Amino acid sequence: MRTRSSTGFNTIPENVAAVVFSHLGKDPKDRIRLAAVSKVWRSAEKSDASLPGTPRALCEFGKEFNSAVDASEHWKAFYWFEKSADHGDPEGMFWFGKWYLYGGCTGGSVTEENYTKAVHWFKRASELGHAEATRMVALCYEDGHGVERDFAKAIEWNVKAAELGWGFSAWWLGSAHLYGQHGLTENNNEALKWYRLAVELGDADTRQHWWEMSRMWVNDLEAELAAA
Structure with a gap:
């Protein structure tokens, strides 16, 4: 034989x-x-x-397995997200980072939380212009996950995310200026600027809570500043 x-x-x-x-x-x-x-x-x-397939196609494979009803399929998502990330796709890097941030996106059934690796991949994706990954870096600085808690850096990364088109970060910045949060002083003009951007970047059809709140504050702040 x-x-x-x-x-x-x-x-x-x-x-x-x-x-x-x-x-x-x-x-x-x-x-x-x-x-x-x-x-x-x-x-x-x-x-x-x-x-x-292309690195982006590999990420799409990962998304298919990530949403599988059968949890035994989820390790395949991790496999393809890693492949996609290793071959330079920012979307793959973002998803791979999410798996490490949340422990596999499914309660840790595939991989344990690893905040340091999560931040690494979010930053890699951000360098390639991925807006949501940039917001996730800001979140890690807010919560002290994988990095020391640092609100100044959280603000810095939220600014980057908003400039890349992530509306939630614009809302976050508007609220931080409105209420004087995260080391900022209250500033209605700055709040209005960021809320306006959030409304511009958001989608009225999806009715996100942050978009609705931003629109409300734009109307209120414009009226308040006009009356001053």
Whole structure:
């Protein structure tokens, strides 16, 4: 009987192994089994040529498994988010960071919380212009997750997020100025500026609470400042 080694399975060239991986589809079970065969297969599994799609497509695979009703499928989401992040997709980095922040997004069923890694991936995504990841960095500074609690940095990162188009951060900044929170002094003009941006960035159709509150405060502050 011929063994695997006699058929050349263990010594197959990496470029050929990569082609095999590229035809395996989005369920990572067979990929993991093949990667365990030898160093060549492990290397091929990690290479660009072995990926069944672009880095963003890998992130979309992850989202599919992330929303699976069957919790036993969730580890596949983690697998693809990591692949997507490792290959430079900011959306993949954001989701990979969320898994570490919340312990797998499913109560820790796949990976434990690791705030340091969460901040690392959020910052990586932010560097590539990901607005929500930038907001998540701000949140980590607010709560002291993976970094020392620092409201000045939370404000700084929320400003970056708002400038990248994240409306919630604009609302957060408006409220911080309105109520004198997080080390800021009360300033209605600054509050109005950020609330206006929040309204501009928000979507009336989705009726987010922060958008409704921002719109209310724009009306109230404009009237108050006009009467002053």
